[in-house]
Amino acid sequence: MSISRIFSIMKRELSLGPRSPMLLFALALPLILTAVFQLIFGGLWQEKPVLAVYDVGDGVVISELEKNKAIDIIDADSEDEILNLVEVREADVGVIFPQDIEDILKEGKEVTLKTYVDGEAYAKDRTIIAATMLSVLRSIAPEGPEVDFEQILLGEERGLGILEMMLPFLVLYGVMGGAFLGPAILLVGAKEKKTITALLVTPSSKAEILAAFGIMGVVLAVIMGIVVLLLNGGWTQPPLMIPLLILSSIFMAELGLIAGLAVNDLNTLFANMKIFGILLVAPELFIIFPKWPQWIAKIFPTYYFMHPVLRISIYGDGLAEVGWELLVLLGFIILFFIPIPFLAKRLGK
Amino acid sequence: MEKVILAEKIAYSYNKTLAVDHISFHIDKGEILGFLGPNGAGKTTTIKMLIGLLAPQDGKISVLGMDTAKELNKIQAQIGVCFEEKNLYEEMSAIENLKFFASLFGIKKIDAAALLKKVNLLVEKRQKVASFSKGMKQRLMMARALINYPKVLFLDEPTDGLDPVSARAVRDVILEEKEKGATIFLTTHDMMEADKLSDRVAFINEGKISVIDTPENLKHEYGKRILKIRYRLDGRVEEEELSLEDKDMSKRIDEINSKHSILDMHTEEATLEDIFIKFTGRKLEG
Numbered sequence: 001m002s003i004s005r006i007f008s009i010m011k012r013e014l015s016l017g018p019r020s021p022m023l024l025f026a027l028a029l030p031l032i033l034t035a036v037f038q039l040i041f042g043g044l045w046q047e048k049p050v051l052a053v054y055d056v057g058d059g060v061v062i063s064e065l066e067k068n069k070a071i072d073i074i075d076a077d078s079e080d081e082i083l084n085l086v087e088v089r090e091a092d093v094g095v096i097f098p099q100d101i102e103d104i105l106k107e108g109k110e111v112t113l114k115t116y117v118d119g120e121a122y123a124k125d126r127t128i129i130a131a132t133m134l135s136v137l138r139s140i141a142p143e144g145p146e147v148d149f150e151q152i153l154l155g156e157e158r159g160l161g162i163l164e165m166m167l168p169f170l171v172l173y174g175v176m177g178g179a180f181l182g183p184a185i186l187l188v189g190a191k192e193k194k195t196i197t198a199l200l201v202t203p204s205s206k207a208e209i210l211a212a213f214g215i216m217g218v219v220l221a222v223i224m225g226i227v228v229l230l231l232n233g234g235w236t237q238p239p240l241m242i243p244l245l246i247l248s249s250i251f252m253a254e255l256g257l258i259a260g261l262a263v264n265d266l267n268t269l270f271a272n273m274k275i276f277g278i279l280l281v282a283p284e285l286f287i288i289f290p291k292w293p294q295w296i297a298k299i300f301p302t303y304y305f306m307h308p309v310l311r312i313s314i315y316g317d318g319l320a321e322v323g324w325e326l327l328v329l330l331g332f333i334i335l336f337f338i339p340i341p342f343l344a345k346r347l348g349k
Numbered sequence: 350m351e352k353v354i355l356a357e358k359i360a361y362s363y364n365k366t367l368a369v370d371h372i373s374f375h376i377d378k379g380e381i382l383g384f385l386g387p388n389g390a391g392k393t394t395t396i397k398m399l400i401g402l403l404a405p406q407d408g409k410i411s412v413l414g415m416d417t418a419k420e421l422n423k424i425q426a427q428i429g430v431c432f433e434e435k436n437l438y439e440e441m442s443a444i445e446n447l448k449f450f451a452s453l454f455g456i457k458k459i460d461a462a463a464l465l466k467k468v469n470l471l472v473e474k475r476q477k478v479a480s481f482s483k484g485m486k487q488r489l490m491m492a493r494a495l496i497n498y499p500k501v502l503f504l505d506e507p508t509d510g511l512d513p514v515s516a517r518a519v520r521d522v523i524l525e526e527k528e529k530g531a532t533i534f535l536t537t538h539d540m541m542e543a544d545k546l547s548d549r550v551a552f553i554n555e556g557k558i559s560v561i562d563t564p565e566n567l568k569h570e571y572g573k574r575i576l577k578i579r580y581r582l583d584g585r586v587e588e589e590e591l592s593l594e595d596k597d598m599s600k601r602i603d604e605i606n607s608k609h610s611i612l613d614m615h616t617e618e619a620t621l622e623d624i625f626i627k628f629t630g631r632k633l634e635g
Binding site for chain 2: 002004005008009012016193194195197198199200201202203204205348349
């Protein structure tokens with residue numbers, strides 16, 4: 001397999017291929033849907049997360065926090081005020097910094113931070129606040145601050161809002177646009193225009209051609225996934241989210257290649273997508289209707305992408321919680337790779 | 350003589366229709382083999398097997414001494430293919446097309462302008478292929494087939510539907526490549542073209558090769574060589590055909606000459622199409 005040939009084909013397709021109106025539409029759709037949902041249900045111009053802070057000491061940490069533009073700070077005068085600000089939901093999180101925190105951190109000792117968390121606060125807001133606090137504390141103790149958060153939840157944990165429920169669907173759509181439709185449309189287009197036969201009589205192997213289309217789809221899909229997550233405020237835990245996006249993009253690219261190899265014209269491709277597309281987005285229904293038997297959702301391969309997106313973005317779950325779902329997704333990737341070499345034999349006939 | 354292409358009892362069927370029926374042939378180094386047959390005779394299926402787009406369902410093919418089933422990529426690095434269907438990237442310019450395909454052959458630097466000049470294709474640098482005429486596209490296809498300096502050229506109906514100027518440009522390139530030592534497999538249903546270009550021709554009909562030989566041998570062996578004489582008889586113009594093999598031909602000419610006034614006389618050879626019809630009962634075109 002020649003990397004340079006794969007790169008040549010990818011370069012050509014990336015520079016000219018995505019001009020296909022259908023592909024452009026597919027890539028634009030999740031962005032349009034995001035804008036529509038955000039406009040209807042709010043969130044696009046949502047204010048920054050608010051952190052109420054009471055520093056028992058000299059206020060060094062507060063002044064550092066105020067330099068940060070990711071969150072808004074309310075400087076409280078007592079723990080009671082903090083409690084009140086979080087209860088009336090003027091602040092998402094309240095934190096009390098003990099006296100001499102700077103010295104404790106610099107000495108490398110562990111410090112416990114008492115935090116009040118509004119149960120209705122968005123998980124992403126909580127994550128941003130936690131990340132910002134850690135960043136500021138790290139600037140005080142560069143070797144790595146020893147911090148333990150003592151978390152007190154105020155009020156009920158909020159249910160999922162419409163925007164949060166739709167997040168996995170929007171991300172799936174973004175990934176589908178790049179990884180499924182990208183390779184499928186390019187492959188079927190190349191068959192329709194017979195350019196695939198021109199490629200097949202060069203030293204490029206079928207594997208190289210399919211790899212180029214597939215990798216291109218994966219790259220587009222990961223970018224789309226990140227953009228959709230960013231626009232919807234779901235971009236949290238990049239070290240976990242990026243592997244999830246890559247795995248789901250590979251899975252979708254395999255489906256795209258299978259579809260592109262199986263059909264010979266774009267009309268048939270879109271007709272089949274209308275029929276089988278519901279199977280891809282079906283897990284979303286189980287997110288919208290949580291009382292439906294959730295085991296049914298687990299039958300669909302895309303569940304192992306949509307569910308982790310929801311858990312990581314909204315609930316702040318980590319690898320321990322969603323790791324097994326990533327492994328199942330990997331299993332599906334292996335399973336769906338099997339038919340590709342057989343279908344590829346038909347290419348060029 | 351080195352057999353550059355060797356097909357042994359190759360066969361291919363689409364569903365239950367046998368498109369190519371266990372045919373065998375070879376092409377020597379530097380030779381042009383014209384593969385003649387009407388549409389649907391099996392020409393394109395044969396060429397697809399030779400270039401590796403289809404795997405023969407029976408039989409064996411070797412190109413440049415390599416088995417197409419085992420060393421296809423090595424073979425494809427040394428061949429050039431000009432398809433009947435125009436399969437260029439229309440949204441790219443001629444030069445972009447050539448550079449892209451050159452990159453697939455691992456050729457980093459190509460003189461695209463010289464290649465285009467070679468096929469007599471003079472276009473604007475940025476002009477998209479979509480705006481090209483059929484003849485211009487065909488010449489670009491020919492240039493693309495030459496991008497890797499191929500040892501073997503496969504040309505599927507390279508002048509089909511072209512204007513005389515484009516057709517001539519393509520024919521000139523074919524002959525030039527032959528001069529350089531390239532081996533050429535040419536499918537066509539244009540018997541005049543085959544006659545002009547081919548060292549040998551093979552007639553294919555309904556998936557089978559009827560005969561394979563040089564055009565001269567075929568005409569000599571299977572053609573009817575005649576002498577046509579036109580003379581005046583009682584104010585009318587009469588025409589008479591005499592076989593050149595007839596022992597009494599000279600006597601008959603003397604007889605006509607003594608009694609009548611001869612207007613003109615000329616020999617007439619059979620065309621490849623006549624011979625094709627004789628073998629297959631079908632016309633070459635359509």
